[in-house]
Amino acid sequence: MQLTSLLNDSPCHILLIVLDGLGGFADAQFDTELEQAATPNLDQLAAEGIVGLTQPTGPGITAGSGPGHLALFGYDPTEYELGRGVLSATGVGFDLAPGDIAARGNLCLLDADGIVTDRRAGRIADDAASALVDVLNDHVRVDGAEVMFKHIASHRVLIVLRGEGLDHRVADLDPQRTGVPPRDPEPLDPAAERTADVLRKVDAAIRDALADQDGADALLLRGFDTHHDLPSFADRYKLRAATVAIYPMYRGVAKLCGMDTLPRPAGLSEQVAAIREHWNDYDYFFLHHKKTDEAGHDGKRDDKVAAIEALDAVIPDIVALEPDVIAVTGDHSSPTQLSGHSWHPVPTLLWGPHVGRDAATSFGERACAAGLLGQRPTQELMPIMLASAGKLEKYGA
């Protein structure tokens, strides 16, 4: 049975609110950040809706932001693997063409023997790094491929190879540690042998171009990947979808799924204003809130709590739009105790006139454990949201 065969053409208003890295865990000392936060508006949605826990990539598996968001969009995150190169490209708004090979590069420092001494070139400043990227774009020329560079931030650079017959199945050149030289390009498939040869020349040309520059000596490449054609929201769900995400990577993942990217808002209230302005142009909006994850990575509990409370404050403006469904959740957990992503299931809330109600009266991990939404793969949220918005017809007579 295909979901698409059950879809109708009726317009609707579905709102996905992602607090990046929302989930946490309680321990002897602390409640979770969400439990600790004062969230009167989210608590009211929980009281009027249903709650549960979602797992983006299966039990025990810590999800990256790419698979986490794909699961929220209803795509199987293990079927559509997006390499770091592609996520970097979408993140900086570089439109990969079919056949392009993209990778992430770190500007790095080498000693006289070609040994990596700093994988991030002393966390080089943006303007210095950007100038080096200009040098690379001006000077790196190799036979067999056009080579393009784009500065991301600090030591982070996107590299794209364009040409006939390239293949992304090449191992990382980045050794992931200092004290050793960068790795020689190794094909992971016979079809990628020529690409590995091209990369050898690219690596040499990069070192040549940087030889008389200050700040960095080479680029450590990793996460080779190629352009993916993901089925679009329009084809998959008959939804006109848009995102008001601020950060490039999330705008990029949304774009890969065929969402429109509305002009980049400055902050939360501008995100909500953009949704309001385009309310009748779309059936589905994706609002991404980054600050929860940043605080999780930094291990800053108070900041994560504050970021959750900031999102809570805009909920009344969102409810005022009278959507058919609101989902509030995360793409993965980022407990401040771990200063990074984790496998803990993500608290999730669904609200809308046909969603139903359960016994929960607040939004938090332990309240979610007893909710009507149950504990389930993140990917299952999308069909439940579609159903709650009246988009799905009956299966079978």
Add this chain to the structure above:
Amino acid sequence: MQLTSLLNDSPCHILLIVLDGLGGFADAQFDTELEQAATPNLDQLAAEGIVGLTQPTGPGITAGSGPGHLALFGYDPTEYELGRGVLSATGVGFDLAPGDIAARGNLCLLDADGIVTDRRAGRIADDAASALVDVLNDHVRVDGAEVMFKHIASHRVLIVLRGEGLDHRVADLDPQRTGVPPRDPEPLDPAAERTADVLRKVDAAIRDALADQDGADALLLRGFDTHHDLPSFADRYKLRAATVAIYPMYRGVAKLCGMDTLPRPAGLSEQVAAIREHWNDYDYFFLHHKKTDEAGHDGKRDDKVAAIEALDAVIPDIVALEPDVIAVTGDHSSPTQLSGHSWHPVPTLLWGPHVGRDAATSFGERACAAGLLGQRPTQELMPIMLASAGKLEKYGA
């Protein structure tokens, strides 16, 4: 691991009680119908057993009665898709032979240009429709297939084609709306081209036969399907199974799974009496209660509550039979707020000396959310019922 390899031959008494369309959802105004109903006997079973929530066809998917019941019987409802034609045939007790093609037909009205003006022929009365079906059986003759008609109720008619090399993969002729002509038969597979030709002749012959009759002008055909060989309860579960369902369609689905159909009872107390009478002839009984779904479809909350309470009243007589397991559940949800089937998970109760107990003390959607049975695909109930009745041996040493 095959379930069948673990089955033993011991007799048992399993009772499946289906309140059709049982599930509902709470909102600002209402509890669910089950929560609202006064069900002292079901509440006692909940207190003495375990509860949970079941999803017949996956998250967000609204199940029809066919897939809903197949899932309750432990069959994968997406593997065994039963078209409306087959369900109609089983519903009126028409035994399809291998190769037969069955479809549902609506007696309809056409204008002088052949445009559909009423898809249900003014909801024609049973006796008038039945007389027209007799006319069709007397007059419709085409090359390439024997054509049989059977009146179901009002405008609803079963049509069966019998002959060599027919194929059911033909698109609906019913356009599902007025103001357009019936569709021309379109093969969905090259193998069905000849069947489409035959159907073109059948359609013309039907219109000829009805031309000088009052009440209807044509038959709108949909849901072409063919005879299915489903594995039987005897083979699959080593169970002697019988149903005391009243409505033809549910007797039909049970029959497709190899259950005996006991003489059609008049109402709930006769259903229970039939089970009591045949208690030692069978290991498994399927009791179907239709009125909950009818009230759900009609959006009549009080009627649905009353239908639930009526079922509750016969529970003591069922418990008195001392079955090994009683399951009380629905084939899908039919909330009165939506006047139709829905995707909301179905409250489910298991009771028996070896089932166990959880903290629930009443039978209702929100109580079920925290039950020991958890939230799971409906199809998983059957092995749990078998196990609780002592029918399954250990897997592995």
